[in-house]
Amino acid sequence: MSTTGTTGTDDEAALVHRGADLLRFATAGSVDDGKSTLIGRLLLDSKTVFEDQLASVERASRDRGDEYTNLALLTDGLRAEREQGITIDVAYRYFATPRRKFIIADTPGHVQYTRNMVTGASTADLALVLVDARKGLVEQSRRHAFLATLLQVPHLVLVVNKMDLVDFDEEVFRRIRDEFTDFAARLEVHDVQVVPVSALEGDNVVSRSARTPWYEGPSLLHHLENVHVAGDRNLVDTRFPVQYVIRPQSGRHRDYRGYAGQVAGGVLRPGDEVMVLPSGLTTRIAGIDTADGPVAEAFPPMSVVVRLEDELDVSRGDMVCRPHNAPTPTQDVDAMVCWMDESAPLAPGRKYAVKHTTRSARAVVKEVQYRLDTDTLHRDESADRLGLNDIGRVRLRTTTPLLADEYRRNRTTGGFVLVDEATNRTVGAGMITSA
Incomplete structure (x- = not known):
């Protein structure tokens, strides 16, 4: 799934290799639910904001007539770029505490940017879905929660924001929590946490608030620091897609x-x-080598060089696996596809380039099985095409076999992107349901 800017994948691999604990999480929510303010609060209270940045935000807040420091302005630059039409799929932010390092994927809240939310959540360990306590759950809240589960994000946090505007009413929080819990049960979410916060005033963001004595759970940051994600990675099915062959060179190598x-x-x-x-x-x-030297073992998402005992014909796009636990080579793929192209719909007979792990192929759309209504979860089996931001189940036929797993089992070997060969634009993101 293509983005502009740095996604932090290389940094993540380096951090994991050094033993650092890192969490990637995506923020989602409807417009004006306070997402930017919450990110600003996390950056400020984790002391990631430089003094000159904070001084600039304070000046800008005064100039706007705000009676408080508007922490949302810490991310307003990138949001303004989006409003000007510059192509930025997801804005990435970084911060750290003594316990853990974090990469935030800040996704837009507008419904027309559903494709960008898919991009941001595709590599996330956890998704934060914000709701305004005054409005409760809205269509975008349900849509983003559904997309997070569709993308197999293993941990979900519902942040009930702006509790200060409802006088920290326990009944308001309970009503939203119960409604969301019922909805999440239909999505088969395995780990759900609901936190009442005031991002503007800092309640329950970093520390437990005295204004919510009825809330017995952790603060948001405490949960982010302690949620267990190491067990979410597939350490059973060995998969190593070859990206590059390092050939013999002169001298000692x-x-x-x-x-x-x-x-x-x-x-x-x-x-x-x-x-x-x-x-x-x-x-x-x-042997297994890294930039820091040989290692005794390698695991996701480490970037390594694998040396083999025998001289085999191995090239980019090949897959190293276990003899008795291999992915399925297939040319017929059923997948859930999020369509990202506004110029032309996905329809039977259309041809695209496929990028799957390090392997490239061409594919033709054989069938659109149904389009999914992300608000009601209803399957529209009469649909014969997918338009911008639509999600549906599609059958593809590829020219070269893909070495694939189901997406629910492995998000890397189960995911792919579709590319328009004429424009070289990424037009779709797919999650393999069966191969």
């Missing part, structure tokens, strides 16, 4: 041949028996 890429699943160790697809040949791992 003349005998070196390795295969670079990012571990997508499982654990790799020297001595392990592995199979290379699509050839099906087997060998053993001779």
